[in-house]
Amino acid sequence: MAKTQLNVRVDEGTARAARERALARGMSVNRYIEELVKQDTGEVGHTFVEAAADFMKQYESVFAEEFGAEREGRTPPRRRSPLIP
Template sequence: MAKTQLNVRVEEGTARAARERALAQGVSVNRYIEDLVRRDAGEQGRTFVDAAADFMKQYESVFAEEFGTDTEGRRRPVE
């Protein structure tokens, strides 16, 4: 995958913490920041899926009443 340069300005304490944490993990600061962003983006995806699952659980009876289910809880075909 192609790389692009991203310049950011952060407080010195933030930069120091990033350097220290990258060193502790044995990775470059670039890799450390890239991993943080990937984890954050993934977390948002998980948050969405979790919220959708909660919604479905909360309204399970409404869906079952509206669409019906088979004996294993799956939606029955519309007749």
């Protein structure tokens, strides 16, 4: 994705806070500000929801097999421990 330069003027306290927060997170101030804007616009949350939906779609059968009986009010068969003969 192409990057566009954006110049922003903030007071010194805000600039200092941005630098400190970025440093604490191990990222540049540019990246920190970019992440804040993405969070504010919901882009990060939307990406997470899409990834979670994709994960659930891929593993739906596994979850249904593992937890389906409990969801329907039935008791699933107990699994035997591999340590107990």
